[in-house]
Structure formats: C-alpha cells, structure tokens
Amino acid sequence: MEQSNLEELAGVTLTPYIQKAAALIGVPRRIGGNQFRHMMATLGILVDYKIIDSVILKTSVIHDLLENIPETDQQIILNADTDSSEVLTIVKELTQHPNESKAEYLSRIRDHASYKSKIIKIADRISNLTDINTDTFDYDFISRYIEETEEYILPIAKEINENMYKELSDLIARKKKLITNLRQMRSILKKLFNKNHKHHK
Secondary structure, rough: OOHHHHHHHOOOHHHHHHHHHHHHHHHEOOOOOOHHHHHHHHHHHHHHOOOOOHHHHHHHHOOHHHHHHOOOOHHHHHOOOHHHHHHHHHHHOOOOOOOOHHHHOOOOOHHHHHHHHHHHHHHHHHHHHHHHHOOOHHHHHHHHHHHHHHHHHHHHHHHHHHHHHHHHHHHHHHHHHHHHHHHHHHHHHHHHHHHHHHHOO
C-alpha cells in the first residue's frame, strides 16, 4: 500500500463503528466464528483493494447490523460522527427487508444501489465465498450460492471494479471445480459401495 493510502487510512476514525459492531460478536455464523469477524473481514478486503473512502469503510464495519439485530437503536449510529447519516443510509440500503425475497433483494442491489453500497456488497460476497466450505454446507447449497453470485454480484463487480471482478471470478471457478470433483468422487464411491454390496449378498 502506498504512503498516501496509509496516510488517508490513518485519518479514518473507525472506533465508534467498531464499538457498535461489537454487538455482532453474539451473532454466530454457520461456518463458525461470528458476524463481528465477518464485518472485519469485509473491511480488510476493501482496504486491501485500496478503497479508503471513510464512509465506505465505516459502513462496512456495521453493514449487517440492522439485518442481524433489527432492534438496534439507529439514533446511536447517528450520534457517531459527521459521516453517520450517510453511513446509516447505506446500511439501510444493504439491509434485506423482511418482505423481500433473496432474489428481490439482490436484484435491488444490482440494479438500483449506490456505488458505495455496491462496492461493500462485492467485498461482503468475496468474504462469504472465501469462507464457504463443504464441511458446513452441502453441494447443492454451494452450487446455488455460486449461481446467485454469478447472476447478481459478478455483474456489479464487472461494472465498478475490475480487480474485484477478477478475484470473484477466480473464487467462483475454484468453488465450481471443487464441487465437480467432490461430486465425481462421491459418485465413484457410491458405485464401489453398490458393487461391493451386491458381491457380498
């Protein structure tokens, strides 16, 4: 990271938002860990891509807060600093509404969200796709998640950040290959089991 990026990052005060994100420590993730760690991972991905916009970074730290803890007092967020109003607006934009299907939500983000919401959503998906594994999720779920990413998130990345698009494309390709290999292995083992079972009858 260049010195100018480091200096810009040093000027971003994240502490009030990290304090609010701490509420997510109590929200577990299916893959293990908790939602607070996911917020930090999303932040790290953005910084890794040298996206140092203060509002984007602050929002990334609490982007799932209202969705995971709907009873959150929004006034506490608004009291954080001078960026808080815009941060809250983006958090709301990134929050799936109770009456929205997943497809409706992701379509809204893809087709109508602001640049800042979109860039956070890409980092969020990179984090999730990196973490997803066959120890916790079945093959069909992972396949659906990949298809969902290709339909809704990949077009956003292609539109606004070429490097994130490349990473997301690579992640998708690797996960697809993993699922294909595991399905083939399962099929071979099933045939061997059936063959041995018939032999011992």
